[in-house]
Amino acid sequence: MADKTIVCKDCSKEFIFTEGEQAFYKEKGFENEPQRCPDCRKARKQQNNRGFRR
Structure with a gap:
């Protein structure tokens, strides 16, 4: 396997999907490659958890 360059579907920036x-x-x-860069994944996770924390 070699590193892959993927374009984030949210911000359109390229990121590296390392070996x-x-x-x-x-x-x-996992069968699918990530579709979002690490920054967008983190932001999305925080957004999704926002309603469940007290």
Whole structure:
């Protein structure tokens, strides 16, 4: 496996999907590559958790 450059579907910036990340995804059984860059993934996770914390 080689590093892959992917374009974020939210902000359209390119990010690197490293060999290590690819191995982790494969080990966990994930079939799809990430569609969002790490910054957008973090922002989306915070947005989704906002309604559940007290």
